[in-house]
Amino acid sequence: MGDINTLISRCEELAFDLNFTHAKEWKKADASRVIVGYMPIYFPREIIHAAGGLPVAIFGGGDRKQIIKGDAYYQSYICHIPRSIIDMALDKHFDGFDGFLFPSICDVLRNLSGIFRTKGFGKFVKYMDFPQNFLPEVGGVFYQDEMRHVLHYIKEINGLEVTPERLNHSIALYNKNRSLIEFIYDIREKYPWRLSMKDWYHILRAGTVIPVEEHNEILEQVAQYVKDNVGQRQDKVKVVLSGAFCEQPSVGLIRSVEEAGCYIVDDDLQLGSRMIIGDIDANTNEPLAAIAHAYIYQSRYSSSIYDVENPKEYRLAKIVEERNADGVIFASASFCDPSLLDAPIFQNAFDRMGIRYIAFQFSENINQFKVIKEQVGAFSDSIKLWEDEPMPVES
């Protein structure tokens, strides 16, 4: 295993290379290769991989690109991510990308797909309407149609026929990827000091812009590293970070939370890499049906998925319990409708259940964290100082 710090630095470089150099070099090596950009949160990357493509996550420019042109496209009361993505597109960061996928997250990202169409970015633009109906014979069939639609677009570019064998192979690779990720999350839950959330974030995010085979190799090295008793325990509380599943907070914010006395032991940052819980069947004649089945039965909770049959507040409470977390930090991107509309549901339920939480908002490009640090510090202190006197739980 190479030096872990070198590996993490390399991941940071890959994760925040807004020109996607590695992906573009990968494409140059073979004329049939295609790059498909997808917006957060989730996309079944397996199908792009099977079609000879590289799925590349587009999270926006974060705090590493000044938004200039994007402000002319989005009003001040719309979240930051579409404006930074437009800025990136107009500044040609996506040159060489063959297509763009917009999963159904919210109205803003949905309409951004239309702007990409209008501007003629890429050879195809597809808004991926994830089913909100969870009957396999209804929503599941629709989902398979949507995936076929994407495969059709890619085939028009590279002519590659996607067989069940190819899909099964890709599914297996992503199964391994998710399994390694969850292994590291599990270790971090018990020994969070072994790998900071900041470093883990970089490692995870690198995986969204490079081939899955390469990321699996990186994850294996990281898994090996966290198995060892490295680092030193500090007096911090364990928290789950929730609400930042689309527009990402800057790494400075994640660091600030950690420095203010918290170990982040679970989160929904980069939810797409972890959306499916467990493996997808990789030995089937109907791999698209297997992917659809996994989406219907094995998805994590998300503010972008209709949840009446499976309420999200209990699903998050279960994560808090399983991770032995002391509380929850709700971090919503400013003007993020799905996250902010869920806030009262979570908070009212957590008040009843006696789960401690704080909530704040961020935008991808803020780099002043003093107020957030103070708030998180007070939250962490309040847990440490009064941990023997838990909040009363209503019956």
Place this chain on the structure above:
Amino acid sequence: MAPQDVIKERSMILQKEMIEGLFNDLEKAHETGKKVCYTFVPGNLSELIRTFDMLPVYPEINALQSAMRKKSAAYIKEAERHAHSEDVCTYVKCDVGMLMKGNIGPTGQKLPPPDILLLSYTGCFTFMKWFETLKREYPNAEVVMIHTPYQEGGKMTPEMINYMVKQMHEEVIPKMERVSGVKYDENKLKKILEFSKEAEDWITKIFETPKHKPSPIDAYFAGVYYIGPINIGFRGTPEAVEYYKELYSEIQERIRLGLGPVTPEGEMKEEKFRLVVEGPPNWTSFREFWKIFYDMGAVIVASSYTKVGGVYDLGWRHDPEKPLQSLAEYCMNCYTNLNIPQRIDLLTKCIEEYQADGYVTNSIKSCNSFSAGQLAMMREIEDKLEIPVGFIESDLVDPRYFSYSNIKNRLESYFQMLSQRKMMEAEEAH
């Protein structure tokens, strides 16, 4: 003429009677045993609700009417006291606040709780979140959600239609049968759809009348009243057909007499500017907002908002021979379920066919379904048609986000620009 002195035309009286009747029925629902269905306007399945003899409640209509009656501010504050963010849809907060304060509807009558929450999530992701909230407020209500695919590729594909029809067969109809105790009767639905189709023919004719000069109606400010019956549960009734026939006849008379639109202060005397408006209106200061336009002689000849409950002017109609497929197509065919290129094409068509002088966007702070993308649409339309565009910002029902002076200043500047352009064009013509 003062607002209280406005002469009511027969169509206005008919509409008033229909709406009063609905709220009276809702008030008595418990006594009469009628089941109550909460749903939304875009993609509403009024005909299906009527097939099961249920009464509809439209939360966003309650919110806008509360705003017009100056009640929304208190409701919104109440919701914000319960962790609702300042940044999200104010319809949601107004509705939740109203519920928290006793669920007294805009007419002053108490609204019954829902027996069923029927969510047709069309063109607005927030609707889905809204009903998740309502389900927690009304845990005893059955909830049924019909996922309406977005017209991302600019068309309704057979897969999309099949998906919706299957949802109706598998989930919507069985749940409605269970809640209402009424068996699904397709023949009954077909008869209702006959009336829907007829009402849609009439409303299309009505919204085509602004092609006349001067326009006999304002297709935005008055238009929101015209779409009332077809959007809030009366589509599929003979009463709605009668209302639209009567309205059309009144408008024909105005055309015959060469009259312009009726405003809250009487007839508009001179049509100086013809505009197309994109985006919902502001409801908290509706009259003041409208006045800025009619004081300047500006008539709205077409608007996207009046298509939020269904786009009929491109020829689509409910088809009684294909009842469920027709309902599916209807859901997908609402304005905010069209993709951005389709919306640009539709607005372009309106500007051209109605010979508009300009195009104005009212960008609504809390409605991303409409607002996200509006600036890009403006750029495209401006480039394509070389038409002056105006841009203002307000909100649906939160009075804190309606700045009268800012909006007036912006619009006055815009109207000056239009005047200068008209003068230049007149000079060039000579």
